[in-house]
Amino acid sequence: MSLITLAAPTPHAAPRSGFLWRLLRRPSGVVGLLLLAAIIAVAASAPLLYPDDPLDMVAQPFLWPGQDAAYPLGTDMMGRDIASGIFHGARVSLLIGAVAASVSLLIGTATGALAGYYGGRTDAALMRVTELFQTIPPFLFALAIVAILQPSIPTITLAIGITAWPSLARLVRAEVLKLRNGELVQASIALGAGDLRIIVLHILPNTLAPIIVSASILVASAILTESSLAFLGLGDPNVVSWGGMVGAGREVLRTDWYIATLPGLAIVVAVLALNLLGDGLNDALDPKGERRA
Amino acid sequence: MLQNQNAFQSSTREPVLAVEDLVVRFATARGAVHAVDGVSLALAAGETLGLVGESGCGKSTLGRAILRLIEPSQGHIRLDGTDVTHHSRSALRATRRKVQMVFQDPFASLDPRWTVGELIAEPLHIHGIGTRAARKAKVADILAKVGLPPEAARRYPHQFSGGQRQRIGIARALVLDPEVVVLDEPVSALDVSVQAQILNLLVDLQETLGVAFLFISHDLSVVEYVSDRVAVMYLGRMVEIADRETLFAAPAHPYTRALLDAVPQIGGDGAPRRPPLAGDLPSPYAPPPGCRFHTRCPTAQARCGSDIPVLRTLTGGHQVACHFPLATVPETA
Numbered sequence: 001m002s003l004i005t006l007a008a009p010t011p012h013a014a015p016r017s018g019f020l021w022r023l024l025r026r027p028s029g030v031v032g033l034l035l036l037a038a039i040i041a042v043a044a045s046a047p048l049l050y051p052d053d054p055l056d057m058v059a060q061p062f063l064w065p066g067q068d069a070a071y072p073l074g075t076d077m078m079g080r081d082i083a084s085g086i087f088h089g090a091r092v093s094l095l096i097g098a099v100a101a102s103v104s105l106l107i108g109t110a111t112g113a114l115a116g117y118y119g120g121r122t123d124a125a126l127m128r129v130t131e132l133f134q135t136i137p138p139f140l141f142a143l144a145i146v147a148i149l150q151p152s153i154p155t156i157t158l159a160i161g162i163t164a165w166p167s168l169a170r171l172v173r174a175e176v177l178k179l180r181n182g183e184l185v186q187a188s189i190a191l192g193a194g195d196l197r198i199i200v201l202h203i204l205p206n207t208l209a210p211i212i213v214s215a216s217i218l219v220a221s222a223i224l225t226e227s228s229l230a231f232l233g234l235g236d237p238n239v240v241s242w243g244g245m246v247g248a249g250r251e252v253l254r255t256d257w258y259i260a261t262l263p264g265l266a267i268v269v270a271v272l273a274l275n276l277l278g279d280g281l282n283d284a285l286d287p288k289g290e291r292r293a
Numbered sequence: 294m295l296q297n298q299n300a301f302q303s304s305t306r307e308p309v310l311a312v313e314d315l316v317v318r319f320a321t322a323r324g325a326v327h328a329v330d331g332v333s334l335a336l337a338a339g340e341t342l343g344l345v346g347e348s349g350c351g352k353s354t355l356g357r358a359i360l361r362l363i364e365p366s367q368g369h370i371r372l373d374g375t376d377v378t379h380h381s382r383s384a385l386r387a388t389r390r391k392v393q394m395v396f397q398d399p400f401a402s403l404d405p406r407w408t409v410g411e412l413i414a415e416p417l418h419i420h421g422i423g424t425r426a427a428r429k430a431k432v433a434d435i436l437a438k439v440g441l442p443p444e445a446a447r448r449y450p451h452q453f454s455g456g457q458r459q460r461i462g463i464a465r466a467l468v469l470d471p472e473v474v475v476l477d478e479p480v481s482a483l484d485v486s487v488q489a490q491i492l493n494l495l496v497d498l499q500e501t502l503g504v505a506f507l508f509i510s511h512d513l514s515v516v517e518y519v520s521d522r523v524a525v526m527y528l529g530r531m532v533e534i535a536d537r538e539t540l541f542a543a544p545a546h547p548y549t550r551a552l553l554d555a556v557p558q559i560g561g562d563g564a565p566r567r568p569p570l571a572g573d574l575p576s577p578y579a580p581p582p583g584c585r586f587h588t589r590c591p592t593a594q595a596r597c598g599s600d601i602p603v604l605r606t607l608t609g610g611h612q613v614a615c616h617f618p619l620a621t622v623p624e625t626a
Contacts, residue, residue: 182401183396183397183398183401184401184403186357186394186396186402187396187402187462187465188415190360190362190393190394191389191393191415191416191465191469192385192386192389192390192416192419192420193415193419194386194419205404205406206404206405
């Protein structure tokens with residue numbers, strides 16, 4: 001009689017409930033998450049800790065970090081508070097990173113899903129457009145767009161968003177192609193499901209792992225691109241940006257290297273956090289890892 | 294049309310599904326392949342037609358073409374007398390309620406992120422059937438019918454064994470009360486001990502629900518167990534259709550006989566009664582002219598290499614596509 005109870009399937013928790021736990025079990029996941037949380041905390045506290053415009057000249061220029069307790073990270077050659085700049089710059093970087101990545105995610109996922117699902121001429125047409133975008137180096141492309149449209153936060157975000165999606169489109173297309181001719185989709189068609197239902201409810205959720213992983217990398221590269229644009233002087237002139245701070249500091253790099261280095265470190269930490277998080281997510285979302293765990 | 298009428302005669306019941314001269318052509322880099330080349334068959338309400346053949350003979354393609362998962366190149370598919378071959382996607386939705394499919398690999402055909410209850414209710418959702426409560430009741434009802442506990446609805450496919458997953462696949466196919474279910478190698482991926490349970494379940498369900506099955510398999514013993522009639526395919530063509538008893542006792546086509554001979558006999562001396570077929574299945578890119586089986590046929594004559602044999606009726610519903618059918622009196626083994 002115990003045989004019967006053994007044979008009955010035992011109830012399990014939903015397979016998704018352990019996801020955060022799996023992410024937190026990996027060092028890269030924990031470190032990435034903690035660093036990202038710290039950056040978000042910095043961005044969120046900026047208006048409270050530094051209510052004034054970070055572009056204001058508040059003290060004498062070239063104060064080294066630690067020289068004046070009121071300006072723990074010192075001041076730059078214009079007498080602007082570097083700590084205030086880093087705090088406010090985090091807001092700009094995160095905002096542009098998140099929105100630009102969302103734009104890329106939307107274009108890339110839609111293009112890849114439609115190309116992979118419909119195949120044939122739709123695929124050929126969409127992939128030619130993707131290749132067209134890929135033949136232009138994304139940074140130069142973004143640079144050109146911003147130069148033409150005048151640098152402001154919306155134009156920079158848009159420029160990064162519409163240049164960064166091709167690799168994601170290819171990735172999504174490959175994943176969709178794998179599922180397209182599989183029995184999962186065939187079974188759904190046989191049941192009478194429409195294309196939209198199949199793509200949104202069955203295909204995309206099953207390609208979510210690589211999409212989420214690339215999302216974190218997309219945010220990281222968007223932050224990096226924004227910093228590069230700002231470094232070259234194509235940032236929004238009305239807001240402080242890490243890349244802009246590095247760009248401003250490069251003229252005095254030999255004597256007052258901290259002016260360029262401190263915001264540079266902020267960029268490194270942000271990009272590192274997102275890459276580590278992407279790495280951790282990759283492991284945590286891998287179904288094979290699920291079995292091991 | 295003549296073939297179809299013969300199929301009608303073979304059964305006193307009206308056919309729910311009729312396939313007429315169906316052709317499925319694939320354009321490939323190496324040229325066109327006729328995976329299904331002029332196949333006709335009829336399926337009466339509540340009966341099981343077994344479809345056998347070697348892998349690559351086009352039996353799965355035929356099954357998928359009937360559901361229009363693969364578009365047929367020529368021919369007709371009639372459902373309850375209505376030609377659905379060229380139905381638009383929206384018209385097809387309604388007909389898809391009537392024809393359902395069970396796939397070979399129940400793990401690949403069930404979305405791993407959905408609970409079993411959601412998976413079985415999905416067809417009802419798609420076709421806008423019932424209220425939430427009615428759908429829930431329907432799911433519980435169908436789960437009971439396929440022999441799964443009601444709690445199964447809350448679990449995920451990976452928490453079930455292969456046989457249980459196939460029960461879920463069957464429940465999903467039956468929840469819309471279809472008239473025809475195409476079963477594509479439904480037990481081939483399962484352990485032999487589980488195969489018998491699933492086959493018995495299918496037989497029971499057919500009795501209670503009156504659904505017709507097109508049962509595709511390469512396994513003759515499985516087909517013999519579940520089928521009322523059996524159709525044999527070779528290289529995209531139908532070679533023989535007969536009642537189960539007739540086909541297994543007195544095959545008229547040399548290919549059918551060779552297939553039956555290839556089934557190991559228990560209690561025999563282990564030696565084959567006749568030499569096995571020589572050679573491999575010819576390339577579907579360049580099928581032999583005339584009778585496609587003549588290159589391997591032990592009784593082939595000169596005209597087999599030039600004239601295409603048409604499917605003709607011997608006695609009753611027994612049809613064979615052979616210029617020189619074997620004597621149809623049961624052999625004394």
